[in-house]
Amino acid sequence: MTPRTKASLLWGVVGALAFLVLVQGYDLVVGLDVGFASRFAVAALVGVVAAGLTHRLRPRFEPKGRT
Numbered sequence: 001m002t003p004r005t006k007a008s009l010l011w012g013v014v015g016a017l018a019f020l021v022l023v024q025g026y027d028l029v030v031g032l033d034v035g036f037a038s039r040f041a042v043a044a045l046v047g048v049v050a051a052g053l054t055h056r057l058r059p060r061f062e063p064k065g066r067t
Helices: 004-028 036-061
Strands: none
Touching: 004 036
């Protein structure tokens, strides 16, 4: 596995976990009526999108070798 792929997958995990933390906090404050399956499905979607965007946009944000 290349470092770029590994970093992208890790950012996907971070995005999914961050989404789950936000949903849990919202549930504690407001009382959300959404089941666990739908929460994890949306979190998986958020993780896939975060990993895909990170993989696609990483070359744009890498340093160009200039000082």
